[in-house]
Amino acid sequence: RKEVEQDPGPFNVPEGATVAFNCTYSNSASQSFFWYRQDCRKEPKLLMSVYSSGNEDGRFTAQLNRASQYISLLIRDSKLSDSATYLCVVNPPWGGGYNKLIFGAGTRLAVHP
Amino acid sequence: EAQVTQNPRYLITVTGKKLTVTCSQNMNHEYMSWYRQDPGLGLRQIYYSMNVEVTDKGDVPEGYKVSRKEKRNFPLILESPSPNQTSLYFCASSLKGAEAFFGQGTRLTVV
Numbered sequence: 001r002k003e004v005e006q007d008p009g010p011f012n013v014p015e016g017a018t019v020a021f022n023c024t025y026s027n028s029a030s031q032s033f034f035w036y037r038q039d040c041r042k043e044p045k046l047l048m049s050v051y052s053s054g055n056e057d058g059r060f061t062a063q064l065n066r067a068s069q070y071i072s073l074l075i076r077d078s079k080l081s082d083s084a085t086y087l088c089v090v091n092p093p094w095g096g097g098y099n100k101l102i103f104g105a106g107t108r109l110a111v112h113p
Numbered sequence: 114e115a116q117v118t119q120n121p122r123y124l125i126t127v128t129g130k131k132l133t134v135t136c137s138q139n140m141n142h143e144y145m146s147w148y149r150q151d152p153g154l155g156l157r158q159i160y161y162s163m164n165v166e167v168t169d170k171g172d173v174p175e176g177y178k179v180s181r182k183e184k185r186n187f188p189l190i191l192e193s194p195s196p197n198q199t200s201l202y203f204c205a206s207s208l209k210g211a212e213a214f215f216g217q218g219t220r221l222t223v224v
Contacts, residue, residue, distance in 0.1 A: 008153070043203055043215035044156070087155070101213060103148075105155035 001026055006088050006104035013111055017078045021107045023088030024070045032091040033064055035073050037084045038106065044087055047073075078111045085109070115140045119204050119216035126194055126223055134189045134219050136204030142214075144207050145187040146171065147179065149200040150218075156203065162187055194223040 006023045013019050025033075033050035048055065050062040050071050061074040071088055088104035117138045126132055138145065146161035148171075158171030162181040176198055178190040187206075191198060204216040 004155075041201075041218070041220075043217050045215070046212045100158070100161065101156075103156040105153055 002104075003027065003092070003102045004088055004090050004104040006086075006107045008105060008107060010108040010110050013078050013109070015078055015080060015111055015113055017111075018074065018076045019078055019109065020075075021073045021086055021088075021109075022070055023072070023104055023107075024068075025088075025090045025102075026069070027090075027092050028066070028069055029093035030090045031093055033062075033071050034089040034091075034101075035060075035062060035071075036087040036089055036103075038087055039084050044103075047086070075109075078109075080111050080113065083109055083111045115214070117204055117206050117214050117216040119202075119219050121219060122217060123220050124222070126221070128195055128223055129193050132191050132194060132221075134191075134202060134204075134221070136187045136189065136216055137185050138187075138204075138206040138214070139185065140206060140208075140214065141184065142206035142208055143184070144209060145181070146205050146213075147177070147187070147189045148203045148205065149173065149198075150203065151200050159189070159202075194221075196223045199223050 003026045035047040036044040037047045038044040050064045054063045059076045063072045085106040085108045087106045090102045120135045143164050147159040148156040150156045157173045160179040162168040199222050202219045205213045207213040
């Protein structure tokens with residue numbers, strides 16, 4: 001089993017739609033969680049951290065369910081510019097507080113007019 | 114401007130010809146790492162460094178070397194490249210427990 005698993009997609013949605021991605025992780029002692037965004041052939045960039053209580057940043061909402069070991073990302077009112085690959089990222093317990101990051105393979109989102 | 118700079122961005126080389134991919138950051142970050150990205154596999158860590166002269170293997174270190182003689186630089190060395198090292202490579206840096214910043218990537222093809 002992979003340490004971090006995501007549905008690869010692609011998710012094809014119209015502008016204005018709400019779309020949700022899930023991600024599961026295997027190590028229950030993992031310490032911190034993130035969503036990164038990666039545009040085609042470009043470097044990953046931090047979208048948002050994921051906190052235990054859930055957190056929101058504009059149209060983006062991230063949730064963490066430690067009991068079930070999954071993380072979700074909800075995007076409301078999708079824009080064309082949201083088209084990208086979304087990477088679920090986990091900092092495992094052996095990371096020592098450093099960014100020993102484990103990446104999922106990514107979920108591709110395509111927003112169309 | 115805060116950034117991580119990798120060079121070259123694109124490289125085609127032949128099997129066995131030693132090469133170095135440079136990585137430099139201007140944010141005084143302690144932690145630097147190298148990843149490779151392959152279709153369907155996501156980013157996998159090759160090597161990382163927690164500070165000057167402190168390096169350790171990541172998940173896929175075979176065939177690679179690194180050095181950290183200065184805080185800002187973290188070159189990736191392929192002593193004898195092989196076709197299975199054809200990949201997209203990213204360097205990243207961060208402070209402890211903080212956001213990771215990535216370089217723009219190096220697309221390497223080994224023929």
